Amino acid sequence: MRNIWGTRDDERLIVNWNKLGQPDDELATKLSSFIGTIVRDGKNALLIYKNWHKVPEHYKDHIWALVQSKFDLPSHARKWVMKCSGKKLKDWKANIKKNYYKNHLSFDQQKHYKDSRVYADQWEHLIKYWAIEEVKAQSDKNKASRAERKYNHITGTKSFPRVRKEQKNKLGHSPTRAHMFKVCYTKETGTPEATKAMIVCTK
Structure with missing residues (x-):
């Protein structure tokens, strides 16, 4: 992604879009991955919000502006970019929870055991939220549902x-x-x- 972040405004990448408003060429993967780097930065997409719908609009406007600064996108592409951003943020939360959140640790122990990319105050908010009984029950229910999934796609990063x-x-x-x-x-x-x-x- 460094090569994309390093491009000038007059070198923006042009992505092809299909009639459904989806990117469908070889740059689609780069666009999706680039959005992932944006939302993993806690300054752009704070982890304190329950879901993407709760994220304030000014953060979403900022993400859209960052994407536009590197990709030459039509205005209708914002809908897809926002949907992708929400998915990337959800996946990011799931990833750090899976790799760093441990039920057996105390709060004081857990707050020091985190991904270095996550801001301390946002991490503390998350571990307090995940410790709520209702949230733990819903998490267990979601895990059981995923375990029953019959088919997994084999296309890799290709959309x-x-x-x-x-x-x-x-x-x-x-x-x-x-x-x-x-x-x-x-x-x-x-x-x-x-x-x-x-x-x-x-x-």
């Missing part, structure tokens, strides 16, 4: 819109939902897992 565009170019027409599911979620066709995936997708 679904980009995969859809590649498949459209390859097939000569827009891929069906069933075809996209097969490409994104199954490693081989003809296996029992792939068959189940196709059934679910076509329901």
